[in-house]
Amino acid sequence: xxxxxxxxxxxxxxxxxxxxxxxxxxxxxxxxxxxxxxxxxxxxxxxxxxxxxxxxxxxxxxxxxxxxxxxxxxxxxxxxxxxxxxxxxxxxxxxxxxxxxxxxxxxxxxxxxxxxxxxxxxxxxxxxxxxxxxxxxxxxxxxxxxxxxxxxxxxxxxxxxxxxxxxxxxxxxxxxxxxxxxxxxxxxxxxxxxxxxxxxxxxxxxxxxxxxxxxxxxxxxxxxxxxxxxxxxxxxxxxxxxxxxxxxxxxxxxxxxxxxxxxxxxxxxxxxxxxxxxxxxxxxxxxxxxxxxxxxxxxxxxxxxxxxxxxxxxxxxxxxxxxxxxxxxxxxxxxxxxxxxxxxxxxxxxxxxxxxxxxxxxxxxxxxxxxxxxxxxxxxxxxxxxxxxxxxxxxxxxxxxxxxxxxxxxxxxxxxxxxxxxxx
Amino acid sequence: xxxxxxxxxxxxxxxxxxxxxxxxxxxxxxxxxxxxxxxxxxxxxxxxxxxxxxxxxxxxxxxxxxxxxxxxxxxxxxxxxxxxxxxxxxxxxxxxxxxxxxxxxxxxxxxxxxxxxxxxxxxxxxxxxxxxxxxxxxxxxxxxxxxxxxxxxxxxxxxxxxxxxxxxxxxxxxxxxxxxxxxxxxxxxxxxxxxxxxxxxxxxxxxxxxxxxxxxxxxxxxxxxxxxxxxxxxxxxxxxxxxxxxxxxxxxxxxxxxxxxxxxxxxxxxxxxxxxxxxxxxxxxxxxxxxxxxxxxxxxxxxxxxxxxxxxxxxxxxxxxxxxxxxxxxxxxxxxxxxxxxxxxxxxxxxxxxxxxxxxxxxxxxxxxxxxxxxxxxxxxxxxxxxxxxxxxxxxxxxxxxxxxxxxxxxxxxxxxxxxxxxx
Numbered sequence: 001x002x003x004x005x006x007x008x009x010x011x012x013x014x015x016x017x018x019x020x021x022x023x024x025x026x027x028x029x030x031x032x033x034x035x036x037x038x039x040x041x042x043x044x045x046x047x048x049x050x051x052x053x054x055x056x057x058x059x060x061x062x063x064x065x066x067x068x069x070x071x072x073x074x075x076x077x078x079x080x081x082x083x084x085x086x087x088x089x090x091x092x093x094x095x096x097x098x099x100x101x102x103x104x105x106x107x108x109x110x111x112x113x114x115x116x117x118x119x120x121x122x123x124x125x126x127x128x129x130x131x132x133x134x135x136x137x138x139x140x141x142x143x144x145x146x147x148x149x150x151x152x153x154x155x156x157x158x159x160x161x162x163x164x165x166x167x168x169x170x171x172x173x174x175x176x177x178x179x180x181x182x183x184x185x186x187x188x189x190x191x192x193x194x195x196x197x198x199x200x201x202x203x204x205x206x207x208x209x210x211x212x213x214x215x216x217x218x219x220x221x222x223x224x225x226x227x228x229x230x231x232x233x234x235x236x237x238x239x240x241x242x243x244x245x246x247x248x249x250x251x252x253x254x255x256x257x258x259x260x261x262x263x264x265x266x267x268x269x270x271x272x273x274x275x276x277x278x279x280x281x282x283x284x285x286x287x288x289x290x291x292x293x294x295x296x297x298x299x300x301x302x303x304x305x306x307x308x309x310x311x312x313x314x315x316x317x318x319x320x321x322x323x324x325x326x327x328x329x330x331x332x333x334x335x336x337x338x339x340x341x342x343x344x345x346x347x348x349x350x351x352x353x354x355x356x357x358x359x360x361x362x363x364x365x366x367x368x369x370x371x372x373x374x375x376x377x378x379x380x381x382x383x384x385x386x387x388x389x390x391x392x393x394x395x396x397x398x399x400x401x402x403x404x405x406x407x408x409x410x411x412x413x414x415x416x417x418x419x420x421x422x423x424x
Numbered sequence: 425x426x427x428x429x430x431x432x433x434x435x436x437x438x439x440x441x442x443x444x445x446x447x448x449x450x451x452x453x454x455x456x457x458x459x460x461x462x463x464x465x466x467x468x469x470x471x472x473x474x475x476x477x478x479x480x481x482x483x484x485x486x487x488x489x490x491x492x493x494x495x496x497x498x499x500x501x502x503x504x505x506x507x508x509x510x511x512x513x514x515x516x517x518x519x520x521x522x523x524x525x526x527x528x529x530x531x532x533x534x535x536x537x538x539x540x541x542x543x544x545x546x547x548x549x550x551x552x553x554x555x556x557x558x559x560x561x562x563x564x565x566x567x568x569x570x571x572x573x574x575x576x577x578x579x580x581x582x583x584x585x586x587x588x589x590x591x592x593x594x595x596x597x598x599x600x601x602x603x604x605x606x607x608x609x610x611x612x613x614x615x616x617x618x619x620x621x622x623x624x625x626x627x628x629x630x631x632x633x634x635x636x637x638x639x640x641x642x643x644x645x646x647x648x649x650x651x652x653x654x655x656x657x658x659x660x661x662x663x664x665x666x667x668x669x670x671x672x673x674x675x676x677x678x679x680x681x682x683x684x685x686x687x688x689x690x691x692x693x694x695x696x697x698x699x700x701x702x703x704x705x706x707x708x709x710x711x712x713x714x715x716x717x718x719x720x721x722x723x724x725x726x727x728x729x730x731x732x733x734x735x736x737x738x739x740x741x742x743x744x745x746x747x748x749x750x751x752x753x754x755x756x757x758x759x760x761x762x763x764x765x766x767x768x769x770x771x772x773x774x775x776x777x778x779x780x781x782x783x784x785x786x787x788x789x790x791x792x793x794x795x796x797x798x799x800x801x802x803x804x805x806x807x808x809x810x811x812x813x814x815x816x817x818x819x820x821x822x823x824x825x826x827x828x829x830x831x832x833x834x835x836x837x838x839x840x841x842x843x844x845x846x847x848x
Contacts, residue, residue: 033655033658033714033715097706097708097710097711098706098708099658099706099711099714139710140709140710141708141709141710144709146710202663203660203662203663203664204660204663204664204665205665205668221662223662225709225710231457233817233820234457234523234817234819234820235817235818235819235820236627236628236791236792236817236818236819236820237696237698237700237721237723238627238645238647238696238721238723238790238791238792238793239626239627239628239790239791239792239816239818240627240628240696240791240815240816240817241628241629241696242687242688242696244629244815247684247698249680249699249700249702250680250681250684250699252677252680252702253676253677253678253679253680253681253699254677254681255677256673256674256676256677257674257677257678257681260671260674263666264666272661272662272664272665272666274661274671274709274710274711274712275673275674275677275713276661276673276704276706276707276708276709276710276711276712276713277704277707277708277709278673278702278703278704278707278713279702279703279707280700280701280702282521282522282523282700283700283701283702283703284521284522284565284700284701285564285565285568285649285698285700285701285719285721285758286521286563286564286565286570286649286698286700286721286819287521287523287698287700287819288698288700289699289700289702290457290523290820291457295709297661297662297709297710299661299662334709366662366663367660367662367663367664368660368662368663368710369662391664391668392663392664393657393658393659393660393664394659394660394663395658395659395660395710395711396657396658396659396660396711396714
């Protein structure tokens, strides 16, 4: 590795790592499956609220002025020298799935704070303000819509829609914001930032396979979530002849197998499909299920392939329904985002920063959704990916990026932010 | 219909119906799916205990001496004239599945009590005692083993095994017996009865299709229950390449589809297969499931066909596991009963009783398991089936047999019991 060029900036990797490990203790649990310590910090739970308070404390120690908006999004602001200049925004989220690791989202938030700490201790000023954002309910696991806080901040979804979303217990997001103390006073719609850069773990194996520490993200693939509800007819398992059954679990299983066959067919480009949620009712051994509920998560880097996959799945559902009297299927769209290409100029700044830190890098598309795809509607945006171990597994306690990998990514973030904000 | 012959006996159908409707109010709920009033009286819940107390009250009003054994089985005894004669036993169960109707099991218990009421008001004595039994946890829904109370009474399962069974909340059957006040003092192993006759709804469409009111049951088909646990690997839905996934939900779905294809193949005789219970974990939209749990309920009137179906399913599970690195499958047997043929002499008495009541009848095999298959190990046993409406749907609030159909069945039961017990 060559020495950094003069206008690069290097963060304190040990301090960054300690923040990551500290935050991971909030919502920590012992995971029976892996034997590891995991993180369960669903959005606006008590654990998430505790994590938010910890992050706000770190922001204030770093000299940031904190504001909370009506979606619970948190922004820590460091002023620039030019009072008319729009801020350079960085950040991510700290909510997690139920079986998470320490890095997803948190690296972007704590990385942003670490950059500000470093600027502060070096006495570096910038022309543009720098803001670190923490977006509410990025995972979409609790309230069913992902990238929620950033989508409302960017104006794609309304505040009223978001506040009215309910979790499985019927609790509203609006109510949970009030309960946890994060129904802030600030206006939710963001003024156009100067640029947005988000550092995030890759959550995939590409960087490791190519032995490259840093990814320059070219965009986010299209994501489609739908919830399918199947109503059949409860019946006795021993006495109801097979031809008289309307078996909701069988229909659900046929859908699971079919979406996988769509992937395997190769007819939809680089389609990925997942049925992550599946329940049957009444869920008893000797009763043909009367009802099944399931989700289908489709991802595709190509919008046309995605549209065709959605259409063909809808046709399969329709055929399934018409082929079995007594069976009805309904599908509800939960989330749908198009392929979002990132800004080429911001990608160049990231790539140059990596070069100047002596880090090899490669361009790649994101498989997961990120807050960056929402903020991209407002301003030039791109992302930095950090390499993960174990095929980049995430949403799992095994999720792991080394301290070195995290430091590399946040060094690139620091230099990128400094150049976008203009060192003075 | 011809007039009944002199030694037939006719019960009070209105009184029987009122008992059925009264008992159905205990554990009643409003079923969202059907818009009907259903019954939810899982074994040894508060609702089941309330139902048991109501039944005991009716037994005592009918002059029966009540005893409760260590399994919570309830017996109401009417003495005969011969103190050395073994009792003629009738009965069934009053526990239900979670989404039940008013008839399954209850018709046999309340029909038995109605027979005794009729004998009492007519002043009829019998040589053999008559006992009406109420068996604990016939459905097997709460503690996972069906025909449990009768299986322990007949000696196929031990009391210790039964007491140690737990429900999904970890509560033991033994503890729930004590909690509900039904851990009785009586010895659980039954002395050999003179005969056992159980009246039950058909839970199938055969009697209705043949326009016959009464079925003479020739036996119970073989039943096999297993619980399959699939362990895969949680992974991010957007970033994990398909070939790196070990998707527990996909494997579960493949099993569901496969067992149905086994049925449709015709290679296993008159096989019926049901996956009634299916859960995935962590059950979140954007996470490939790490674990799935499911049950497979197989039924077959032929023991050889059943054994081959079980073997072939086990081979399929093994292939599924070996074909997908990271996936492990384990299977646990929950219940297994062989085909049980009923006593031909008792069937003849039932058929003759139907003839003497002027009721047409037909012989048929039971698709469901019944307490009679356990008691058949002790004494000559057979069953009377009563016709159901709506294809004989049961385990569903739509379960319905007309007052006439119930009266026909219990009239045949009364005459059968009277002849087996010996009117004096």
